[in-house]
Amino acid sequence: MPVKRKPESQMMSYGYKPELSEGSIKCPIFQTSTFVFKTAEEGKAFFEVAYGLREKNAGEETGLIYSRINNPDIEILENRLTLWDEAEACAVFESGMSAITTVLLEFLKPGDLLLFSNPIYGGSDHFINKILTKFNIQIASFKVGQTIDEIIQVVEATGMADKLAMIYIETPANPTNDLIDIEGSKKVAKHFSNTGKEVYLAVDNTYMGPVWQHPLKNGADLVLYSATKYIGGHSDVIAGACLGSNELIKRVKTLRTFLGNMASPNTAWLLMRSLETLKLRMDKHAENAAKVAAFLNTHPKIEKVYYPGNIKETDAEKYAIKKRQCLTDGGMISFDIKGKEKEAFAFLNHLQLIKLAVSLGSTESLAQHPATMTHADVDPESKKEFSITEKMIRLSVGVENADDIIYDIEQALENC
Numbered sequence: 001m002p003v004k005r006k007p008e009s010q011m012m013s014y015g016y017k018p019e020l021s022e023g024s025i026k027c028p029i030f031q032t033s034t035f036v037f038k039t040a041e042e043g044k045a046f047f048e049v050a051y052g053l054r055e056k057n058a059g060e061e062t063g064l065i066y067s068r069i070n071n072p073d074i075e076i077l078e079n080r081l082t083l084w085d086e087a088e089a090c091a092v093f094e095s096g097m098s099a100i101t102t103v104l105l106e107f108l109k110p111g112d113l114l115l116f117s118n119p120i121y122g123g124s125d126h127f128i129n130k131i132l133t134k135f136n137i138q139i140a141s142f143k144v145g146q147t148i149d150e151i152i153q154v155v156e157a158t159g160m161a162d163k164l165a166m167i168y169i170e171t172p173a174n175p176t177n178d179l180i181d182i183e184g185s186k187k188v189a190k191h192f193s194n195t196g197k198e199v200y201l202a203v204d205n206t207y208m209g210p211v212w213q214h215p216l217k218n219g220a221d222l223v224l225y226s227a228t229k230y231i232g233g234h235s236d237v238i239a240g241a242c243l244g245s246n247e248l249i250k251r252v253k254t255l256r257t258f259l260g261n262m263a264s265p266n267t268a269w270l271l272m273r274s275l276e277t278l279k280l281r282m283d284k285h286a287e288n289a290a291k292v293a294a295f296l297n298t299h300p301k302i303e304k305v306y307y308p309g310n311i312k313e314t315d316a317e318k319y320a321i322k323k324r325q326c327l328t329d330g331g332m333i334s335f336d337i338k339g340k341e342k343e344a345f346a347f348l349n350h351l352q353l354i355k356l357a358v359s360l361g362s363t364e365s366l367a368q369h370p371a372t373m374t375h376a377d378v379d380p381e382s383k384k385e386f387s388i389t390e391k392m393i394r395l396s397v398g399v400e401n402a403d404d405i406i407y408d409i410e411q412a413l414e415n416c
């Protein structure tokens with residue numbers, strides 16, 4: 001019986017055949033725009049399959065055509081990514097935003113209703129509120145803590161329940177680390193689905209990454225990543241990914257082909273390099289974050305710490321959600337400093353080891369000020385409602401020695 005290896009054991013070789021690349025142990029960068037067909041008949045056959053003009057014959061592989069449609073680096077990367085989420089298929093993109101926007105554009109059309117959780121990453125918030133609405137796509141949102149019945153009410157109150165086409169959630173939410181119930185969201189999607197229409201659930205899983213949370217297992221139809229974050233992990237690449245069933249990813253890839261926002265061979269190669277250490281890095285991120293959170297929890301200059309590890313068993317509802325969907329407490333921590341923007345900026349300006357930069361999930365620790373940086377564009381009322389205040393700092397805990405990270409935070413706090 002074949003051994004079922006863990007994903008981390010397969011990240012070095014899965015899907016790659018050295019004999020097709022001069023025996024090279026690593027998959028080379030296939031830096032090519034197009035591929036030579038052996039015959040015109042072969043080219044015709046490849047296009048028929050790629051453009052869905054006919055189903056594949058038994059044993060037929062999708063042929064390589066043109067790097068906007070497919071490329072060995074992109075395909076091998078996609079195959080490797082499916083292992084973590086146990087997904088049927090994956091599509092990779094040149095950014096997380098292109099993965100998110102392609103999914104929203106594919107599954108929504110003018111007149112449809114999109115329901116989404118709040119808060120979400122500022123870029124996704126902008127696209128939903130300011131761009132989708134220009135195409136007459138209606139939007140409604142719910143917030144953390146609302147029950148399934150209350151969320152159903154939110155949809156009913158729009159008067160457009162029959163037009164609900166997609167539910168989009170981000171959990172844990174950026175930057176507040178709020179957990180949104182994936183299974184509960186699926187129940188809402190099912191409530192509004194009928195024989196003629198399926199309401200899809202898409203989950204942005206960037207914050208936990210593919211090692212610590214598997215939304216497809218909790219009922220999601222599509223899982224999305226900014227692969228710039230933990231998957232890439234080294235602050236040197238912008239990329240995105242979407243995973244789900246063969247049927248849905250085929251739709252996503254078709255739109256990707258015509259939007260032309262696929263990942264480049266070089267990006268795919270960098271991500272394959274990164275995947276080899278994903279599990280190791282993520283274990284260290286989580287271990288360090290637990291130590292940093294413990295330090296922040298008792299510091300007199302810190303007012304509040306937003307970290308899944310702080311959810312108490314007595315907070316039964318939230319604790320149950322965490323148990324159902326998160327395998328660790330993650331590597332992201334937000335916290336409120338006692339004071340206002342002045343104190344928050346003083347803290348950021350005095351960091352020495354931790355870098356003052358947006359993004360997250362990198363080997364180096366990163367800190368930023370969501371209210372004026374990643375979430376600057378979110379409307380002021382919403383920011384207030386979701387506690388994205390001027391005293392909030394978001395920290396992405398890196399893989400440095402935890403004592404050094406804590407020392408850096410301690411000395412910066414002394415200066416504010």
Ligand SMILES: Cc1ncc(COP(=O)(O)O)c(C=O)c1O
Pocket residue numbers: 095096097098121123124170174204206207225226227228229238239240359
């Ligand atoms: C949760 C989340 N989703 C999506 C994105 C967008 O990804 P990208 O910057 O790779 O386009 C980000 C970026 O910060 C993010 O934090």
